[in-house]
Amino acid sequence: MQIELYLVLSAVLVGIGIASALSRGSILAVIMGLTTAGMGALVAMAAFHQNEPNSSDGMFFALCVATMILNTIILGCTLTYRRFMASGTTNIGEKNELRH
Amino acid sequence: MTLLEVMTFLFMVLCVLSATYIAFARDLLRSSIAFFVELFSVSGVLLSLKADYLALAIFGVALMGTVLLLYFASVVSSNLREVFRQPSTKASTRHLTRGLGVVLGIAVGVSIAWAFLSVSKLRPVVGASQSAASALKADVHVLGDKMLTDHLAVFELFGVLVLLTVVGTGLLLRKPDDAN
Numbered sequence: 001m002q003i004e005l006y007l008v009l010s011a012v013l014v015g016i017g018i019a020s021a022l023s024r025g026s027i028l029a030v031i032m033g034l035t036t037a038g039m040g041a042l043v044a045m046a047a048f049h050q051n052e053p054n055s056s057d058g059m060f061f062a063l064c065v066a067t068m069i070l071n072t073i074i075l076g077c078t079l080t081y082r083r084f085m086a087s088g089t090t091n092i093g094e095k096n097e098l099r100h
Numbered sequence: 101m102t103l104l105e106v107m108t109f110l111f112m113v114l115c116v117l118s119a120t121y122i123a124f125a126r127d128l129l130r131s132s133i134a135f136f137v138e139l140f141s142v143s144g145v146l147l148s149l150k151a152d153y154l155a156l157a158i159f160g161v162a163l164m165g166t167v168l169l170l171y172f173a174s175v176v177s178s179n180l181r182e183v184f185r186q187p188s189t190k191a192s193t194r195h196l197t198r199g200l201g202v203v204l205g206i207a208v209g210v211s212i213a214w215a216f217l218s219v220s221k222l223r224p225v226v227g228a229s230q231s232a233a234s235a236l237k238a239d240v241h242v243l244g245d246k247m248l249t250d251h252l253a254v255f256e257l258f259g260v261l262v263l264l265t266v267v268g269t270g271l272l273l274r275k276p277d278d279a280n
Contacts, residue, residue, distance in 0.1 A: 010212070011212035014208060018205040059153075073169070075268065084175070
């Protein structure tokens with residue numbers, strides 16, 4: 001199987017993730033979209049790693065990215081929960097304190 | 101076409117379908133389950149790339165992230181019934197935002213695919229040469245060795261980052277009465 005197929009999958013995942021993050025109203029859906037984009041980046045990293053199988057630096061970076069994605073999910077869900085308990089909504093459109 | 105390639109292709113299709121469902125579904129609970137399916141499929145794709153440790157890490161992220169998202173989605177849904185509720189913004193603004201987001205996402209995806217495909221000297225991945233496969237087999241040991249030698253500082257920093265995340269989550273979830 002050619003590496004181009006993995007790269008196209010990566011690009012599709014990043015595109016869908018960005019579209020999902022920009023078009024959804026709920027913070028939880030935005031978190032899922034950002035994670036989808038991060039997964040696309042990870043697939044691209046793993047695919048490019050096959051061209052340099054003797055170098056593990058890129059895979060270590062990919063593991064760091066996976067850690068950051070997990071941290072994003074945890075902190076995003078926590079902040080969503082806190083925000084929901086304070087204002088009763090998770091809709092991004094209603095969070096307008098910084099506009100004024 | 102071998103069995104491995106068929107499985108890889110199925111994982112790819114499943115991954116794209118579940119990601120598309122997440123992007124367009126209104127039900128947060130079903131989106132969370134689709135999120136798990138997507139990450140599980142990504143793990144399968146990574147396994148076909150012989151990135152075993154990365155696939156295992158993503159599977160862990162899938163389990164933990166899905167549990168978290170399911171919990172918070174159930175809390176949000178049970179209190180506000182946001183599953184079947186549209187945002188309170190005007191319909192025209194909502195459709196414009198959603199349309200612009202989809203167009204921008206497609207544009208970014210096409211741009212990245214074009215950039216990737218224009219990279220020269222790419223070679224097949226699945227079914228690579230035996231020497232490359234043997235080199236990948238020892239990659240886990242090499243990665244673990246690098247974590248504790250060359251990249252020790254980064255490894256420790258990320259450990260501290262995860263610890264801070266756990267502590268910060270506990271502090272954020274604390275009730276105001278607990279401060280006393």
